[in-house]
Amino acid sequence: MTNTVEERRATITDVAQLAGVHAGTASRALNARTRGMVSAETVDRVVRAAKQLGYVPNVLARGLRTNSSMTVGVVIPDITNPFFPPIVRGIEAHLQPHGYSALIANTDGFEAGGRGALSSLMDRRVDGLIVASGQRDESSIAELYEAGVKVVLLNRDAGPVPYPLVAGNDASGIQAAVESLYELGHRHLLHIAGPMNISTSAARAAAFEAACRSFDGLIGTVVTADALSIEAGVSAMLPVLSDLSHGITGVIACTDLIAVGVLRAMKQMGVDCPRDMSVIGFNDVQFAEDFCPPLSTVRVPTTAMGVRAAQLLLDALSGADQVAETILLPVTLMTRGSTGPAAH
Structure with a gap:
């Protein structure tokens, strides 16, 4: 007895059939590197079909075909600081539907730790980096830029190095x-x-x-x-x-x-x-x-910052030119019990 799509792992062929396109078109639509080759309407139809079928990309096979690790390095200063986990969640929320995984490196807020984290991630052949390191280490970021590594800076800039930056206002x-x-x-x-x-x-x-x-x-x-x-x-x-x-x-x-x-x-x-x-x-x-x-x-807006940084990086990995732009997301003052009229 033949299993239905719901009873087995959905394939790219299943997604293509449901979306009414060729398997190659479906594959390009689901790959951030090649999505620009497909119309927006087709991409939307393929993505909806993939979600309906619960399709999970074969990341290993894709990596072998494209010489890509399908991983993104994320450098943060302190994972115990409650400011950073929502950022990481935002990054992962955007990466995972596109078949990418995040490798997290913690620097403990030290410049030496930052350089070590960057080196370790590059040794693992990550495709690009999202860097929110604690120190304003311009030299190591400049080295990445000179080497042609795709990087998005998050929350903290690196001086004159012309990488895009996402932060709150x-x-x-x-x-x-x-x-x-x-x-x-x-x-x-x-x-x-x-x-x-x-x-x-x-x-x-x-x-x-x-x-x-x-x-x-x-x-x-x-x-x-x-x-x-x-x-x-x-x-x-x-x-x-x-x-x-x-x-x-x-x-x-x-x-x-x-x-x-x-x-x-x-x-x-x-x-x-x-x-x-x-x-x-x-x-x-x-x-x-x-x-x-x-x-x-x-x-x-920490989660939104993570999502936007991941979007910019995947755009760069798909071939878009990186622009040295600063994207400031709006912030909001939350007035609670720790403020009141001045004492006189």
Whole structure:
């Protein structure tokens, strides 16, 4: 008795028959490298047929035919940082339907770790890279560019190297946070920045200073934490809390983890949030609204950033020219219990 398509693994021939096209056309439509050879209407019909049949590409066979590993390297600074897993999920969500897999490398935020991760991934013959490394390591990224490796930068840039960058619109997020506190009556704000060798830390600190200058009578002070961590947030905030004569009533942290450190330091010093001092984070990591108090923060579209970076990389792998463009996705200020009227 012959098995039906539903009872066995669907083949490209099955997909082609359901879509009403030749098997070669179906194969090209499902391959990011060759999709441009097929009309958009045909691609849509083939993709819908593949989903209906639960078709899974034979990645090994395709790799042998195209001299491709069908893998993409993803470099991140710290997999334990809750900011990065949604980005990776976004990347995988776009890669998998196209037959690609992601290899994740963690740098632990060190430049040497970043170079080692890039080298390890290239040794595994990945087809391209999505790099969100913690350090602004321009030399290793420049070497990849000179070697013709397809790369998309994510969240953190690499200086003048002309690769595309996908990030959230940090400047608009900082501006919204400053404006929110200003409208609540705060006139002296503190920004706790991350290390300045990280591009997002430098960009958010610069955006904070610019935003403060745009409001009459608003004073802005910047303090630098030595890491993007809760512990670093505590260490940066405790000296501020030891002398409240400066009149700071609102804090905008570079990341939510630093903001948690700020809240922890305030609790340790008996400073109430938001009665005595308001706090705003950045990123809106999972559970931010479950903190005590619920954390006001700038929501960054992490999953969408991962999807967009993967789209750009697969476009490049299919033959499209890489353009040194910066794509900034919109961010949103989420106002919760950690902000309130300024204490006088």
